[in-house]
Amino acid sequence: MNPVDWLAWLYGRFFTNHTALSYFLVSAAAVALGVLAWTRAIDKYRSEHPPSASTENPPPKSPRQTASRTPPPSGQPPPGVESKPQFPQKGEKSSPEKKGSNVHIEQHGGPNAVTTGNNSPITINQIPPPPPARTLSQEDFDRLVNELFGGKGLAVHINLLPVDEETETFGNQIRMAFEKAGWRVSGSIGSNLGIAVVSGSGTRVFNGDGFTCSANDNAPELATALKAFAAIELKCAVRNDLPGPAPLLIYIGKRK
Numbered sequence: 095m096n097p098v099d100w101l102a103w104l105y106g107r108f109f110t111n112h113t114a115l116s117y118f119l120v121s122a123a124a125v126a127l128g129v130l131a132w133t134r135a136i137d138k139y140r141s142e143h144p145p146s147a148s149t150e151n152p153p154p155k156s157p158r159q160t161a162s163r164t165p166p167p168s169g170q171p172p173p174g175v176e177s178k179p180q181f182p183q184k185g186e187k188s189s190p191e192k193k194g195s196n197v198h199i200e201q202h203g204g205p206n207a208v209t210t211g212n213n214s215p216i217t218i219n220q221i222p223p224p225p226p227a228r229t230l231s232q233e234d235f236d237r238l239v240n241e242l243f244g245g246k247g248l249a250v251h252i253n254l255l256p257v258d259e260e261t262e263t264f265g266n267q268i269r270m271a272f273e274k275a276g277w278r279v280s281g282s283i284g285s286n287l288g289i290a291v292v293s294g295s296g297t298r299v300f301n302g303d304g305f306t307c308s309a310n311d312n313a314p315e316l317a318t319a320l321k322a323f324a325a326i327e328l329k330c331a332v333r334n335d336l337p338g339p340a341p342l343l344i345y346i347g348k349r350k
Contacts, residue, residue: 234326280339310334
């Protein structure tokens with residue numbers, strides 16, 4: 095029997111007045127038959143071409159490969175990488191910070207205001223650093239000696255008052271420079287007494303603080319010494335009212 099004739103009989107028997115419904119039913123039947131045929135084709139192919147063992151069961155990974163893909167714990171280097179100590183970068187602070195114990199300092203006028211972790215202000219006095227120690231490097235000492243050679247044979251009186259360790263060290267360097275340059279050096283080390291200075295306004299005590307040179311304004315000893323001191327950027331306060339046994343008097347006291 096011709097399929098077209100069979101379909102025409104089927105249409106006339108059931109769908110004469112329902113053409114749209116016939117399209118829907120025929121389409122659904124065609125899809126169902128197509129899906130069924132395609133499913134049977136897939137089953138036939140798989141039965142004729144079974145999958146290989148290597149595709150379904152891949153070889154197990156070695157422990158080394160598994161370990162290489164496992165991320166290391168936080169803070170630890172990967173396997174095979176040597177662990178190195180971490181040092182703070184330049185300018186960074188390595189001291190640990192503890193919660194509730196942090197302290198920061200803010201400048202408000204003179205004293206420092208310290209605030210602790212609980213925001214309780216503490217006021218402390220700002221202690222100024224001590225002045226730098228007076229000392230001559232070997233280069234400055236040699237240059238001072240060379241500059242003082244121009245006054246060889248002149249007289250200078252060097253006195254230290256009051257004396258401490260820093261003053262004595264600096265004073266010995268000055269005294270040795272004059273002696274090595276050929277000056278006639280006198281003086282004393284260790285005196286704690288001040289010097290009475292008599293003037294028209296009365297008598298006052300000079301305690302020798304700092305670095306003082308005293309002589310008449312036209313004394314060659316003063317000009318030679320000041321020129322030598324200036325060569326090494328050493329400043330000596332000049333005055334002309336201190337008594338002493340030499341044309342040039344040098345008093346070295348505690349650093350200011």
